[in-house]
Amino acid sequence: MDNIAKVKDFVLTFTSIFYEALPFIILGAVIAGILEEMLPQRLLTRFLPRSRTLAIIIGAVLGLVFPMCECGIIPVMRRLIRKGLPLSCCVAYLLAGPIINVVVMLSTFVAFSGMENAVEPGGGLAYQMGGWWMMSLRIALGFLVAVGTAHIVEWQYRLYGSKLLMPLAIPAKVDINEDGEEAEEKRSAWQRLSNITDTALHDFIDITVFLILGALLAAFTRQIVTQEMIADLSRNHAVLSIVLMMLLAVLLCLCSEADAFVAASFITLRPAAKLAFLVLGPMLDLKLYMMYTRVFRPRLIYTIFLSVIIQVFIYSYVTHLLWEHYAPQFMVAPVPTPGGK
Amino acid sequence: MTHDHSHGDRNAYYLNQLFTIAVCGALGGVAVMLWWSGTIRLMLHPKFFLWVLLGGIALLVLVVLRAVAVWRSIDELAAVSDHVHDHEDCGHEHEPCHHHAHEHGHEHGWQPWRYVVLLLPVVLYLLNLPNQGFSADAGGSELNRLSLSAPESVRATGQASVGFVELQQASLTPESRDYYEGKTVTLTGQYLAYSPKRFTLRRYKIACCAADAVKLDAVIMVDDKAAEKVDPDTYRDKWVEVTGRIHFFPKPGSNEFITALILYPTKDEPISQLVKIIPPPATPWLN
Numbered sequence: 001m002d003n004i005a006k007v008k009d010f011v012l013t014f015t016s017i018f019y020e021a022l023p024f025i026i027l028g029a030v031i032a033g034i035l036e037e038m039l040p041q042r043l044l045t046r047f048l049p050r051s052r053t054l055a056i057i058i059g060a061v062l063g064l065v066f067p068m069c070e071c072g073i074i075p076v077m078r079r080l081i082r083k084g085l086p087l088s089c090c091v092a093y094l095l096a097g098p099i100i101n102v103v104v105m106l107s108t109f110v111a112f113s114g115m116e117n118a119v120e121p122g123g124g125l126a127y128q129m130g131g132w133w134m135m136s137l138r139i140a141l142g143f144l145v146a147v148g149t150a151h152i153v154e155w156q157y158r159l160y161g162s163k164l165l166m167p168l169a170i171p172a173k174v175d176i177n178e179d180g181e182e183a184e185e186k187r188s189a190w191q192r193l194s195n196i197t198d199t200a201l202h203d204f205i206d207i208t209v210f211l212i213l214g215a216l217l218a219a220f221t222r223q224i225v226t227q228e229m230i231a232d233l234s235r236n237h238a239v240l241s242i243v244l245m246m247l248l249a250v251l252l253c254l255c256s257e258a259d260a261f262v263a264a265s266f267i268t269l270r271p272a273a274k275l276a277f278l279v280l281g282p283m284l285d286l287k288l289y290m291m292y293t294r295v296f297r298p299r300l301i302y303t304i305f306l307s308v309i310i311q312v313f314i315y316s317y318v319t320h321l322l323w324e325h326y327a328p329q330f331m332v333a334p335v336p337t338p339g340g341k
Numbered sequence: 342m343t344h345d346h347s348h349g350d351r352n353a354y355y356l357n358q359l360f361t362i363a364v365c366g367a368l369g370g371v372a373v374m375l376w377w378s379g380t381i382r383l384m385l386h387p388k389f390f391l392w393v394l395l396g397g398i399a400l401l402v403l404v405v406l407r408a409v410a411v412w413r414s415i416d417e418l419a420a421v422s423d424h425v426h427d428h429e430d431c432g433h434e435h436e437p438c439h440h441h442a443h444e445h446g447h448e449h450g451w452q453p454w455r456y457v458v459l460l461l462p463v464v465l466y467l468l469n470l471p472n473q474g475f476s477a478d479a480g481g482s483e484l485n486r487l488s489l490s491a492p493e494s495v496r497a498t499g500q501a502s503v504g505f506v507e508l509q510q511a512s513l514t515p516e517s518r519d520y521y522e523g524k525t526v527t528l529t530g531q532y533l534a535y536s537p538k539r540f541t542l543r544r545y546k547i548a549c550c551a552a553d554a555v556k557l558d559a560v561i562m563v564d565d566k567a568a569e570k571v572d573p574d575t576y577r578d579k580w581v582e583v584t585g586r587i588h589f590f591p592k593p594g595s596n597e598f599i600t601a602l603i604l605y606p607t608k609d610e611p612i613s614q615l616v617k618i619i620p621p622p623a624t625p626w627l628n
Contacts, residue, residue, distance in 0.1 A: 023396030
C-alpha cells in the first residue's frame with residue numbers, strides 16, 4: 001500500500017469522524033447558548049430531589065427524555081454545571097446519556113438481532129447474545145457504571161469543590177436582590193439573541209478545536225491498529241479479549257449509534273468482550289478525552305476514566321462468567337430459513 | 342457582575358470575534374458545499390446528509406447574527422467613547438460596551454493556534470480531499486493471509502440475485518450455506534491482488550461514517566483446470582464486477598466460514614467477461 005493511499009485513507013477517516021459529529025456539536029452549542037442566556041441561575045436545582053442518589057439516577061436516565069450524542073452533550077453539560085446543576089448528576093448524564101437513549105437502544109438491538117443463531121462449524125450453537133440480550137445488558141451496565149462513577153465524583157466534589165472544574169464550567173455566582181430573590185438584568189430581545197450567538201459560537205469553537213485534535217489522533221491510530229489485529233489477539237482468551245476490546249473502543253472513537261454494528265462484525269468474539277466495547281466506547285475515547293479537557297481538570301478526568309475502566313472490566317468479566325455458565329442451559333438452537341429469507 | 346473589556350484587551354476581543362466569524366462561516370460554508378457537491382457521500386451514511394446540511398445552515402445563521410451584533414457593538418462603542426470624552430471632566434465612567442454588561446462565562450483571550458486547527462477541514466475541502474473511498478488494501482486482508490486450495494468442482498445449482506451483505510450473512514448458518522452453494526451470482530467490489538489465480542473482492546459496510554466501516558471480503562478463485570489467469574496489474578485497485586459460483590470454505594483455525602466465488606472461464610465467457618472493470622460507484626459504501 002503506497003503512502004499516498006495511506007494519507008488519503010487517513011484523511012477520509014478524520015473527515016468522516018469530524019463531519020459526523022459536527023451537526024451535533026452545533027446543536028449542543030446552540031442549546032448551550034440558550035441555556036446560558038435564558039435559564040435562570042439555580043432554577044434546575046429547585047426541581048432536583050433532595051436525595052443525591054436519586055438525583056444521580058435521574059441524571060443517568062435523562063437521555064430517554066433528552067437524547068444527545070456523546071459529542072453534543074459536552075457543551076450542554078458545561079452550561080448546566082454553570083447553572084448550578086450538581087456535577088455528579090451532570091456526569092451521570094454525560095456517561096449514560098449516549099447509551100440510555102432510544103436511538104442507541106434500537107441500533108444495538110438491530111445490530112445483534114439474529115446473532116443468537118450463530119453456530120460453530122460442527123453445527124452447535126455459538127452462544128452469542130442476540131438483540132434483546134445485548135441491548136438490555138448494555139443499558140444495565142451503562143447505568144451501573146454511570147451511577148457508580150457519579151457517586152465517586154460527588155465524593156470528590158465534596159473534597160475539592162470547584163477546583164475539579166475548568167474556569168468556564170465553574171458555577172456562576174448568583175446576585176440576590178433586596179427581596180432575597182435572584183436578581184436578573186433586563187435585556188432586550190436583540191441583546192439576548194446577540195448573547196446566545198456569542199455563547200454558541202464561543203462554545204462551538206472551544207469544543208470543535210478539541211474534536212479535531214481527537215479525530216486526528218483517532219485517524220492516526222486506526223492506521224496502525226486494525227480490527228483484525230485485536231480479533232486475532234483476543235480470540236481464545238476471555239480476559240484479554242475484554243481488555244483489548246476496551247482498548248479498541250478508546251482508539252476507534254465511534255459514535256454510540258454506530259458502534260454496535262462494528263461490535264457485531266466480530267462474529268466469533270466472546271459476547272462479554274463486545275459488551276465491554278459497547279459500554280466503554282460512549283464514555284471514554286480519544287476525542288472525548290480531548291473535549292473533556294475543556295470542562296474538567298485533569299484530577300477529575302482521571303478519576304472518571306479510572307472509575308469507568310475498572311467498572312466496565314469487572315462488570316464485563318462477571319457477565320462473561322455468568323453467560324458461559326448459564327447460556328447453554330437456556331439457549332436452544334433454532335432452525336433458520338435458507339439465506340435468511 | 343460586569344463583563345467589560347478594558348481598552349487593553351478590547352482589540353484582542355474584536356480580533357477574536359472576527360476570526361470566530363470567519364472560521365465558523367468557512368466551516369458552515371464547507372458543510373453546505375459538501376452536501377451540495379455530493380462529496381459527503383464519500384464520508385457518511387445517507388441518514389446524516391440532512392444533518393450536515395442543517396448544521397452548516399445553522400452555523401451560517403449564527404455567523405450572520407454574530408456579525409451584525411459585533412458591527413452594532415462597534416457603533417455603540419464609538420458613541421460611548423465620544424460620550425466618555427465629553428465627560429472627561431465629570432469624573433465618572435460608562436460601560437464600554439452595553440452588550441457585554443453581563444457575565445456569560447467566556448474566555449476572549451487571543452489564541453490564534455485554535456483557528457489554525459479549525460481551518461484544517463476547510464483546507465482539506467479546498468484540496469478536494471477526501472476524493473475517494475478507502476483504498477482497496479486499507480488495513481490489509483485477513484483472507485490474503487490464508488492458504489486455500491480451489492475446490493475440485495462446484496456444482497452449478499442455478500442463478501441467484503444476492504448482494505455482498507446477504508452473501509456474508511449466508512455464511513453464518515449451515516442451512517443458508519447449503520442453499521447458496523453453487524449458485525451463480527454477480528458481485529461488485531474493489532480488486533485486491535493475491536495471485537494470478539486468486540484475488541480478494543472487497544466492499545465496506547458503514548452504519549454512520551467511514552470510521553465505522555466494516556470490511557466485507559470475498560475470496561475469488563479461478564478454476565484450477567482453466568488455463569486463463571487474472572492479470573493483477575490490469576485490475577490492481579480497480580472496481581470490478583465478478584461473476585462466479587458461490588462456495589463456502591471453512592476458515593482454518595476458526596469456527597467461521599469464508600465466502601468465495603469460483604470462476605469457470607469458457608470460450609464464450611473468458612476471464613475478461615467474468616471479471617469486468619467498472620467505474621467506481623458514487624457511493625462506495627454498502628449500508
